[in-house]
Amino acid sequence: MKTLLLNADLEHLEEAAALLRSREVVAVPTETVYGLAANALDVLAVRKIFAAKGRPQDNPLILHISGLSMLYDIAERVPKLAETLAERFWPGPLTMIFPKKDPIPAETCGGLSTVGVRMPRHDFTLRLIERCGFPLAAPSANTSGLPSPTSADHVFRDMNGRIPLIIDGGECRCGLESTVICFEGDGIRVLRPGAVTAEALSELAEVRIDGGVLSAVDSGKPVLSPGMKYKHYSPSAQVYLVEGDEERLFGFLSEKVEMGEKIGVLCASGTALPPGCIRLPYGDTAEERAARLFGSLRKADELGCAAVYVERPSAQGLELALYNRLLRAAAFRIIDLGGIS
Ligand code: TXA
Ligand code: MG
Numbered sequence: 001m002k003t004l005l006l007n008a009d010l011e012h013l014e015e016a017a018a019l020l021r022s023r024e025v026v027a028v029p030t031e032t033v034y035g036l037a038a039n040a041l042d043v044l045a046v047r048k049i050f051a052a053k054g055r056p057q058d059n060p061l062i063l064h065i066s067g068l069s070m071l072y073d074i075a076e077r078v079p080k081l082a083e084t085l086a087e088r089f090w091p092g093p094l095t096m097i098f099p100k101k102d103p104i105p106a107e108t109c110g111g112l113s114t115v116g117v118r119m120p121r122h123d124f125t126l127r128l129i130e131r132c133g134f135p136l137a138a139p140s141a142n143t144s145g146l147p148s149p150t151s152a153d154h155v156f157r158d159m160n161g162r163i164p165l166i167i168d169g170g171e172c173r174c175g176l177e178s179t180v181i182c183f184e185g186d187g188i189r190v191l192r193p194g195a196v197t198a199e200a201l202s203e204l205a206e207v208r209i210d211g212g213v214l215s216a217v218d219s220g221k222p223v224l225s226p227g228m229k230y231k232h233y234s235p236s237a238q239v240y241l242v243e244g245d246e247e248r249l250f251g252f253l254s255e256k257v258e259m260g261e262k263i264g265v266l267c268a269s270g271t272a273l274p275p276g277c278i279r280l281p282y283g284d285t286a287e288e289r290a291a292r293l294f295g296s297l298r299k300a301d302e303l304g305c306a307a308v309y310v311e312r313p314s315a316q317g318l319e320l321a322l323y324n325r326l327l328r329a330a331a332f333r334i335i336d337l338g339g340i341s
Contacts, residue, residue, distance in 0.1 A: 001161055001162065001163070001164060002161075002164070003156065003159060003160045003161060003162070003163060003164065003165070003166060004164060004165050004166070005152060005156065005165075005166050005168055006165065006166075006167055006168065007167070007168045007169075008029055008122075008123075008124040008167050008168060008169035008170075010124065010127065012124075012167065013124070013127055013128055013131055014131075015165070016028070016128055016165060016167055017128060017131045017132050019164055019165055020037065020038065020039055020045075020128070020132050020136070021039075021132065023038070023039065023042055023044050023045040023048070024038070024045070024048070024163070024164050024165075025037065025038045025045070025048045025049055025052055025163045025164070026038075026163065026164070026165045026166075026167065027141040027149075027152075027155045027159060027163060027165070027166040027167065028122075028124070028125045028128065028136070028138065028167050028169070029122050029124065029125060029152070029167060029168070029169025029170070029172065030064075030120040030121070030122045030125055030138075030172065031092070031093060031120060031121040031122055031172060031173045031174050032093045032120070032172060032174045032175070032176060032177050032178050032194065032195070033140045033141070033142075033148040033149055033150055033172050033174075033175070033176070033177055033294070034140065034141040034148075034149040034150070034151075034152070034154070034155045034166075034172065035064065035120075035125075035136070035138030035139065035140065035141055036049050036052060036053060036138055036139055036140070036141040036159070036163070037049075037064070037125075037128075037136040037137065037138040038136065038137055038138075039132070039134050039135075039136070039137070040061070040063045040074075040104060040108050040134065040135040040136060040137035041103055041104060041105065041108075041134050041135070042105075042134075043105040043107050043108070045137075046061065046105060046107055046108045046137055047107065048163075049061065049137060049138075049139065050107075052159060052162045052163055053139060053141075053142070053143060053144045054143055054144045054145075055139060055144045056144070056226075057107070057110065057111075058110045058111060058226055059110050059139075059226045059227050060108070060109040060110035060111075060112050060114075060115075060116060060226060060227075061108055061109070061110075061116075061137040061138065061139050062095050062116040062117070062118055062137070062138060062139065062178070062180075063104070063108070063115055063116065063117045063118075063135040063136070063137055064117075064118060064119070064120050064125070064129055064135060064136045064137075064138050065117060065118070065119050065129060065135050066119065066126050066127070066129035066130040067119075067130070068083075068086065070129075070135055071086070071098075071117055073101065073103070073135075074098075074100065074101050074103070074104055074115055074117065074135060075098035075099065075100065075101065075115065075117060076098065076099040076100060076101050077098065077099055078098060079183050081183065081186070081188070081204070081205055082096050082098070082183065084204055085181075085188075085201070085204060085205070086119070088204060089196050089200075090118070090119040091119040091120055091121040091122075091126060092118075092119070092121045092195075092196060093118070093121070093174055093177075093178040093179060093194050093195040093196055094118060094178055094179050094181070094194070094196040095116045095117065095118040095178045095179065095180045095181070095192075096116070096117055096118070096181055096182075096183075097114050097115070097116050097117075097180070097181065097182040097183070097191075098114060098115055098117060098183075099113060099114055099115075100112075100113060100114055100115035101115075108137050110226055112226075114182075116180060117135075118178055122169060124167060124169055125167075125169075140177055141154075141155045141158065141159060141166075142154070142155075142158050143158040143159075145232065145234060146158060146233075146234065146235070146298075147233045147234070147235060147293075147294040147297045147298055147329070148176075148177060148233065148294050149294070150171060150172040150175045150291070150294050150295050151170070151171050151172070151295065152166050152167070152168035152169070152170075154294070154295070154298060157298075171291070171295075172291070173291065174194070174195040174290060174291065175290045175291035175292065175293060175294060175295075176194055176195065176290045176293065176294075176321045176322070176325060177192065177194055178192075178194045178195070178196070179192065179193055179194030179195065179196040179197070179201075179321070180192035180194070180225055181201070182224060184208065186205070186206060187205050187206030187207060187208065188201060188205050188206070188207055188208070189207075189208045189209075189210050189224070190207060190208070190209045190210060190213060191210050191212070191213070191224050191225035192213070192225060192227070192324065193209070193213055193320040193321040193324050194321050195290065195318060195321065197317050197318055197320070197321075198320065199316075199317055209320075210224060210225075212224070212225070213320070213324050214315065214320075214323065214324065214327065215332075216332050232325070232328040232329065233294065233297065233325050233326075233328050233329040234297075234328070234329050234331075235297040235298060235300050235301045235308070235329070236301050237264065237297075237300040237301055237305040237306060237307055237308045238306065238307045238308070239297070239307070239308045239310060239326070239329040239330040239331075239333075240307060240308070240309050240310070240330055240333050240334075240335055241310055241311075241312040241326055241327070241330050241333065241334045241335070242309050242310065242311065242312060242334075242335045242337060243311075243312040243334065243335070243336050243337065243340060244335075244336065244337025244338055244339050244340060245337070245338075245339030245340055246271055246272060247339070248337040248338060248339045249267075249271065249337060250272055250273070250274055252335075252337055253265065253273060253274050253277050253309065254274040256277075256307070256309075257274055257275070257276035257277060261306050261307060262278070262303070262304055262305050262306050263277055263278065263305055263306065263307050263308070263309060264277070264278045264279075264280045264296075264299075264300040264303065264305040264307070264308040264309070265277050265278065265279055265280065265308070265309050265310075266280050266282045266289075266293070266296055266308065266309070266310040266311065267279075267282065267309075267310070267311040268282075268284055268311065269282075269283070269284055270284075271311075278300075278303060278305060280296040280299055280300060280308070281295065281296050281299070282296060286313075286317060286318035286319045286322065287318060289313075289322055290318055290321060290322055293322060293325065293326070294325075296308075297329060309335075310326055310330070312326075312334060313326065
């Protein structure tokens with residue numbers, strides 16, 4: 001199959017919509033990461049998403065909607081709190097989980113009785129959903145297990161020959177996938193942290209952070225969000241989180257370079273690095289880091305790095321989302337160099 005790349009001009013809306021109506025998969029930009037979209041209500045179209053990504057069948061897809069009326073078509077019960085959150089955070093990087101209605105095929109939701117829903121903040125994609133008139137199921141548009149794509153080029157590398165069309169909307173603003181929450185009693189539980197932070201959510205509800213956010217999920221046990229149990233966001237390079245003062249980090253990295261290892265580093269711009277290390281694009285604010293993380297992990301592979309060492313993030317604000325992705329990319333390996341009181 002030939003994969004066409006078109007920019008996100010509204011003149012390309014109809015071409016994308018026509019493919020989606022004819023049960024095809026189209027990669028679309030969102031504010032978080034690129035999505036691999038198809039008609040969520042059509043099981044044949046949804047199967048093509050799983051095939052293109054090589055995604056495990058029990059990992060449910062998020063449904064993307066363009067207006068609240070679509071939510072009531074797919075969710076069985078919508079708590080008042082969900083309406084409040086929608087008003088505050090939609091369109092935006094927040095996915096809410098509801099009991100699902102019948103028209104959604106079981107395969108779309110990985111066999112679960114629930115459905116994750118979000119309204120993306122991207123003009124082209126919102127209009128596309130509106131034009132189609134059906135919700136778009138869309139996981140991140142990467143090959144399963146690789147870092148999520150934050151540019152059309154990343155999507156092209158993973159999906160060339162597998163899907164007919166990629167819409168290029170430039171670099172994704174957030175760079176990390178949406179916050180995923182479910183409702184619990186009067187409050188909410190964060191299953192996957194994202195740009196809508198636990199702190200922002202706690203202004204409107206009582207918030208609990210699921211244990212799976214910062215720890216490995218036991219592969220035999222049931223989990224609230226099936227995506228948490230899979231290997232994720234991993235480049236071929238081995239990723240390690242490191243913690244320690246600047247001097248010890250310098251010494252540690254120097255040894256690696258001396259051993260002839262090609263290494264990439266993600267750290268603050270002011271941190272001194274020994275010659276021979278590759279400083280990968282990162283940034284000094286959590287927002288910049290979130291926007292660049294996945295691109296830099298992909299870049300490490302392009303440059304042939306054997307390993308990438310990343311400054312360990314905190315668990316506060318947006319850094320919780322960075323930490324969650326990095327722990328998985330690093331298979332939970334943390335190197336404590338000491339020296340930090
Ligand atoms: O920002 C995003 O959410 C991006 C863009 C494209 O919208 N999408 C995305 O989809 O990250 P995906 O499939 O890569 O990740 C969806 C996560 C998975 O961990 C999945 O297990 C979880 O959300 N999820 C989806 N539906 C769920 C449900 N009904 N119950 C529990 N977890 C669910
Ligand atoms: Mg994904």
